[in-house]
Amino acid sequence: MSFKLAIVGRPNVGKSTLFNRLVGKRLALVDDQPGVTRDLREGEARLGDLRFTVIDTAGLEEATDDSLQGRMRQLTERAVGMADACLFVIDARAGVLSADEIFADILRRKSARVILAANKAEGQAADAGVMEAYSLGLGEPLRLSAEHGEGMAELYAVLAPLIEASEAAEDAEAAPEVDVDVDEDGQTAAAHTPTPQRPLQIAVVGRPNAGKSTLVNAILGEDRLLTGPEAGITRDAISLRLDWNGTPVRIFDTAGMRKKAKVQDKVEKLSVADGLRAVKFAEVVVVLLDAQIPFEQQDLRIADLAEREGRAVVIAVNKWDLETDRQGKLRELKEEFARLLPQLKGAPLVTVSAKTGRGLDRLREAVLGAHDVWNRRISTARLNRWLAAMLEMHPPPAPGGRRIRLRYATQVKTRPPGFVVMCSAPEKLPESYRRYLVNGLRESFDMPGTPIRLTFRSQA
Ligand code: GDP
Ligand code: GDP
Numbered sequence: 001m002s003f004k005l006a007i008v009g010r011p012n013v014g015k016s017t018l019f020n021r022l023v024g025k026r027l028a029l030v031d032d033q034p035g036v037t038r039d040l041r042e043g044e045a046r047l048g049d050l051r052f053t054v055i056d057t058a059g060l061e062e063a064t065d066d067s068l069q070g071r072m073r074q075l076t077e078r079a080v081g082m083a084d085a086c087l088f089v090i091d092a093r094a095g096v097l098s099a100d101e102i103f104a105d106i107l108r109r110k111s112a113r114v115i116l117a118a119n120k121a122e123g124q125a126a127d128a129g130v131m132e133a134y135s136l137g138l139g140e141p142l143r144l145s146a147e148h149g150e151g152m153a154e155l156y157a158v159l160a161p162l163i164e165a166s167e168a169a170e171d172a173e174a175a176p177e178v179d180v181d182v183d184e185d186g187q188t189a190a191a192h193t194p195t196p197q198r199p200l201q202i203a204v205v206g207r208p209n210a211g212k213s214t215l216v217n218a219i220l221g222e223d224r225l226l227t228g229p230e231a232g233i234t235r236d237a238i239s240l241r242l243d244w245n246g247t248p249v250r251i252f253d254t255a256g257m258r259k260k261a262k263v264q265d266k267v268e269k270l271s272v273a274d275g276l277r278a279v280k281f282a283e284v285v286v287v288l289l290d291a292q293i294p295f296e297q298q299d300l301r302i303a304d305l306a307e308r309e310g311r312a313v314v315i316a317v318n319k320w321d322l323e324t325d326r327q328g329k330l331r332e333l334k335e336e337f338a339r340l341l342p343q344l345k346g347a348p349l350v351t352v353s354a355k356t357g358r359g360l361d362r363l364r365e366a367v368l369g370a371h372d373v374w375n376r377r378i379s380t381a382r383l384n385r386w387l388a389a390m391l392e393m394h395p396p397p398a399p400g401g402r403r404i405r406l407r408y409a410t411q412v413k414t415r416p417p418g419f420v421v422m423c424s425a426p427e428k429l430p431e432s433y434r435r436y437l438v439n440g441l442r443e444s445f446d447m448p449g450t451p452i453r454l455t456f457r458s459q460a
Helices: 015-023 068-082 098-110 124-136 152-171 212-222 255-264 267-281 297-308 326-340 360-374 380-393 431-444
Strands: 004-008 041-047 050-056 085-091 114-119 200-205 224-227 238-244 247-253 284-290 312-318 349-351 406-413 418-423 453-458
Touching: 004 015, 004 068, 015 041, 015 050, 015 085, 015 114, 041 152, 050 152, 068 098, 085 098, 085 124, 085 152, 098 124, 114 124, 114 152, 124 406, 124 453, 152 200, 152 267, 200 212, 200 267, 200 360, 212 238, 212 312, 267 297, 284 297, 284 360, 297 312, 312 360, 326 349, 349 360, 380 406, 380 431, 431 453
Parallel strands: 004 050, 004 085, 085 114, 200 247, 200 284, 284 312, 312 349, 418 453
Antiparallel strands: 041 050, 224 238, 238 247, 406 418
């Protein structure tokens, strides 16, 4: 029995778009099957190496009669009854509407597990709506853009442990049991906080010949392989599960894909595309450079993409065994790194030799460290003590004689860390002040190298 995920929410929030993204062309319409009404669609979803069934409750917007609410409720309850978990979608651009609250209410009562998703979350226009989503009391919302394919890695990270637990439970013929973490406010974070069994997702990306296959093989040679290359994923990339001193990790080996592409004679095009895909699924992206030709255009593009996608990034410089003047070269690399990738300031840069295995320990440490920072959560109290000190040290400007007031800061997300500061006039606050605060966050809370999202919001 495949794991079932119901996509629920009021009309027009993007349920079908998400359904289509997860199911693609593999739609199996099962409307005619007994027990499934015409209103519910099922499809076989693929997300990385996960395979599960999605149930879509879309199609309601066509119903115009008075009983719409009743039908919505009925349909949702039926979908919830069939599913192992529910993905409750709201529209981050529209914010939380009363209809959303009705759904939240049904789900709180009926569903075993709810994953709250704020869709249409591409760009900053959605920040306020994402904040509002907390008010539904269903934990931290997952930022998604079904249309642009954003947030799929986060969705993966939430679903993977649920599906694994459900499969394990099936094997053991026992009821599923997954840890539910409770956040500071005592709310249940919808399977959103890391559970010990969830592997850390790592992608190794880089230009052809940087040494990705050699590196992955070297890591394989040293580490205990938990499971073999996972079948089924070979069309996209190969994923390997390993144990790093007690930390389960999953490495996406994009090189496997390139090898196949070579046969098809489309090396360049596909190696870029599979790098992009790997970035989407990873939590930590290892950008592997060739020490002989570092920071090429393609390297910069993929590192920049990883930052924009909000991934933790580690720069690994390979083929270090070929270097003669290591100190000089390292200085040069650091300068180039700072100049060409300022957006990744503070990200670890490690030198390795995939061939000899030197530096692999440091690479592992850097990856675990970067992941740690990426997951950091700062309490609201600490954050506001920090904000007060920052304001005192450098008060915000006072355009036209009226000082801009920054009242309150809160961390709205992790992975990567995201903060919102309530501000009297966000549009007047100069970019330099934002940078001052971002750099301050980085230093005060020891968050080097991770993308930090900071937005200002005016109080209504
Ligand atoms: P449903 O009624 O919940 O199934 O919603 P649909 O999937 O039909 O989407 C409703 C509208 O929202 C459509 O016009 C979509 O193109 C749009 N939409 C869906 N996802 C996104 C998104 O991530 N961003 C934006 N901006 N629009 C989206
Ligand atoms: P990929 O295309 O990124 O997967 O790169 P490969 O792993 O296939 O490596 C490309 C070439 O670089 C091969 O000839 C490897 O033997 C060589 N290579 C990989 N890592 C190292 C290294 O650390 N040192 C040296 N000297 N050569 C390496």
